[in-house]
Amino acid sequence: MNKKFFPDSTRSLQPIPYGRQSTDEEDVAAGCSVLRSDWLTTGPKVSEFEEAFAEYVEAKYAVAVSSGTAALHCAMYALGISPVDEVIVPTMTFAATANCVVFQGGTPVFADVTRDTLLIDPDKAELKVGDRTKAVIAVDYAGQPCEYRSLQRGTDWHLWRTDG
Numbered sequence: 470m471n472k473k474f475f476p477d478s479t480r481s482l483q484p485i486p487y488g489r490q491s492t493d494e495e496d497v498a499a500g501c502s503v504l505r506s507d508w509l510t511t512g513p514k515v516s517e518f519e520e521a522f523a524e525y526v527e528a529k530y531a532v533a534v535s536s537g538t539a540a541l542h543c544a545m546y547a548l549g550i551s552p553v554d555e556v557i558v559p560t561m562t563f564a565a566t567a568n569c570v571v572f573q574g575g576t577p578v579f580a581d582v583t584r585d586t587l588l589i590d591p592d593k594a595e596l597k598v599g600d601r602t603k604a605v606i607a608v609d610y611a612g613q614p615c616e617y618r619s620l621q622r623g624t625d626w627h628l629w630r631t632d633g
């Protein structure tokens with residue numbers, strides 16, 4: 470636990486590495502087989518991945534995009550976020566969380582995070598709800614799940630979950 474950043478925290482948090490991915494030989498071979506094929510972009514592997522992912526998350530469809538930012542933009546488009554809308558976002562996150570709202574002409578409204586987890590604080594988020602609030606983007610910062618039940622309490626907004 471880094472006392473410099475969490476001086477008053479009484480919780481013992483195990484740091485989760487932000488950017489340490491696992492890539493094995495099977496992954497490398499799969500990548501190489503695509504690079505050696507005729508299709509680099511919208512080839513058969515993309516629809517294979519979309520179908521496998523949809524099955525895994527028990528959804529009817531899945532759409533693969535090129536980045537997390539593009540996925541967030543798609544989500545805001547799908548929700549119909551427009552210039553009249555506000556979307557509540559956490560203060561501690563990657564820029565794309567707020568930018569995807571701006572891409573649609575909407576206004577991101579920042580709600581503070583809790584000191585010990587750095588996740589969006591449901592009480593602070595509730596204080597930011599107004600007539601123009603259309604959604605909340607909750608970021609599972611460093612792999613910790615947000616308090617989804619509290620965030621949804623008494624509201625009919627869209628709750629969008631992202632992993633950060």
Ligand SMILES: Cc1ncc(COP(=O)(O)O)c(C=O)c1O
Binds near residue numbers: 535536538566608
């Ligand atoms: C929480 C969060 N959302 C979105 C993104 C954007 O993802 P990408 O860099 O793939 O566009 C990141 C990237 O670090 C992120 O941490």
